[in-house]
Amino acid sequence: MILDVKQLVKRFGNVHAVNGVDFHVAAGEAVGLVGESGSGKSTLGMLVTRLLPATSGSIRFDGRDITSLPEAEMRGLRAKLQIVFQDPWGALNPRMTIGRALEEPLKLHTDLGARARGSRVRDLAQRVHLPVASLERFPNELSGGQLQRVSIARALATEPKLIVLDEPTSSLDLSVRAGILKLLEEIRRESGVAILFISHDLDTVELVTDRLLVLYLGNVVEQGATRSIFSAPAHPYTQTLLSANLPPDPDAKLARHPLIGETPSPIDLPPGCAFASRCPAAIPSCRLARPPSTPLGEAHSAACIRIAEGANVLIS
Amino acid sequence: MSSLVLPLGIARRSPTFAAGAAIVGVLLLTAFLADVISPYGPTHTFPYEVLKPPGGKFLLGTDGNGMDVLSRVLHGTRYAFGISVPAGLIMVLIGVPLGVIAGYKGGVVDEALLRVLDVLRAFPSIILALAVVAATGASLVNVVLVIGFLDSPIFARVVRAEVLALRDATFVRAAIAVGNPPWRVMLVHIFPNAILGATAQLPVRMAWAVRISATLAFIGVGIQAPAPEWGAMIRQGAEYVISGEWWVATFPGLALIGLVLGFNLLGDGLTDILDPRRKATGK
């Protein structure tokens, strides 16, 4: 297992961003983190890459406990644990050429000489289908799609075992997104790197990931094989989320499950299921305690007490 | 022809910068060529032509010692730049690292800087400068050092503000994620990007340096006559304003205003140029 997260909690003051999350990523797997605003998915990405310290819980990367590893030791491990951010323009130092930006990880983690680094950088550019001329350019001279390719190339430079991608295509135009997704597929095929794909776009996640976690207010409400979740969503929130999705097909029938009210504030969450206040299937017991994860078959589970009685399926 | 085009473009982008650059440029040139363009030596006395009004042999008149005001004003540029440039250098050499470390690492360095700034806010820096120079002696070197040190925390604050904003920038996060140790994050990623905004502040601080040195001289603590420092000249000339010999204080005063204005325009113009263009070019 490349990444193993247990009972991870992150609190900012009294804001509960992540509330006891368990998940893992196996070598070569593509796991998705899906959720709306306030779900904690981006925070999880920061926690797992140690860009934010966890409040409690454990993170094991490639067998090592990195939860409270001193930063000096963590730095060496970063070669194998990389991240691509949502904002392609902001992710690169505006005063560094692309070539230097790609060279940096090599300088930090390898003993290669300048010439060897230069040639590796050119290889990286080719791998992400960037013209070699872009290496001399500054970030403001490239388009969003090209910049995202640079970020991906930078992440690949040290041959990582896991790349976290935080909404890598959300800031890009439609026509450019497909190119990035295609690139990711190529890279996974060639190098077998595992990815943690954070997104709010269900269609993209369905295409890209093998397994999926659905998050709501810092809790994992459902996880399992992507196919299983899309074909038979068990948790009422997952069902609602999927039903609100608008497929780009005018003839597709929509059957929306309406929700009551809007997402509550993550400050001082009430006890019980975080979704209870908006769930059409909620009963009083839902507000008593955090629902445990109910297994539903092969590696598929959902945290809802209504599943046992079969009362979790929403009717539109 | 093409080498003129770029400066014209910049002038169009910010007339303020152009004006400031022109003023400072002319005065700087004067500082270099003072010996050549001055009609007389700056301390050359004409004992029989004391307090002569402007005109004829002495374009700007003579002062109480019979020295040509014009020549003294022109040579005064050397003191002005001789103080503001090294002081500026000290400000940068101390202020920038201080600001970067305080802003990025916070902790003890930041607390110390903030306390020093609190003290400076409580005491007008002129009083502090006065105290130090009075205690250590009014040499050019001392004045430069005092001004440089006194202004560096303020310069550091400007840098610190830029750094604070940068700390949360995505590319700084990315730099950490890639595996940069803190010193490299500060040097390679924070510093080059924080320096732009701070650069615009530098001319403004240099204007301040010129003013403080003139003020110190005027009070009688800084550079003193017969050195052709504008502040000293104004001090001397102040005595004669009541009796009607207005030119002794007025011309160095105008020169002082001119240079300070020039530096301020330069700084303002730099802010204009660097800010919107920061998005246009990363260079």
Place this chain on the structure above:
Amino acid sequence: MSLLSVEDLHVHFVSRGLDNRLRVARALNGVSFEVEEGEVLGLVGETGAGKSLTALALLGLLQPPARVTRGRIRFEDRELAPLASGARDHVRGTRVTMIPQSPQTSLDPLTRIGEQLVRMQREHRRVSKADAWRRAGEMLAEVRIPAPEQRMHAWPHELSGGMAQRVLIAMALVNQPRLVIADEPTTGLDVTVQAEVLDTLRELVRAHRMSAILITHDLGIVAHYCDRIAVMFAGVIAEQGPTRAVFREQRHPYTRALIASTPKRIAERGFGEVGGTPPDLYALPEGCLYRDRCARAADICVQPPPNVPFPGKHAALCHFATEP
């Protein structure tokens, strides 16, 4: 007679570069389309295609260095361009209104919601404060804001994203316009909230028999909320037509590429030709503006392409529109 008729609209941005030479960005290059009464038109395109600019031109909000260099805009049988600014303002507040993006920055943070709705009315119509206040409350109820009476006294920062967006809709509709332009009305909203906001918008548009132009980059929104779709690229409308028809069969290579690049299509048919760099508005090619990125480009494409009509008010700007 169409409610809105835009004919051959050209907008240029003129500026001076550092080398002092004039630079012209050709942002709109002959935009032509119509909106009928009661119709919802979806305007899609990538960043820089000219969607928001078209909206600004319709509202008469273009400022130098942007200039309309050619073209006509007819609204309710009147030419908009020659109108004096007072008349234009009146049209903008009462006949054609806009729902802007990002509610957080579009609402006045220092004024309560009710007051802003009242202001919106009294600036453009003769109406008493009491009447305006009452109408404001009605409007909030119409956009389905719970407890509208209390909300009238709320500050913008007290509202969630979805609520704030509904308030913006209320502001745009309170003067009963004939045409509403919604510029990416659900960006930044959660998926679950987005659907409800769009439902409300559609309901109101239908109930008041208005027309709407919905600017979006989300094909899902267009598919389910728009009667017709206009696809923009480099300041021209590459293809326009009834939503169903265009989704079923695209006549312009760009539209085809867009539809093919949605994850659903990729899941069905794999990755096709992907991406392309955005066009440089300062240096657009001769003839067809899409030809540098087009898989189908041929020699004839240096000639400006014809706008080929198809049945059902469907048209595509391409030499090869009739070929599959």
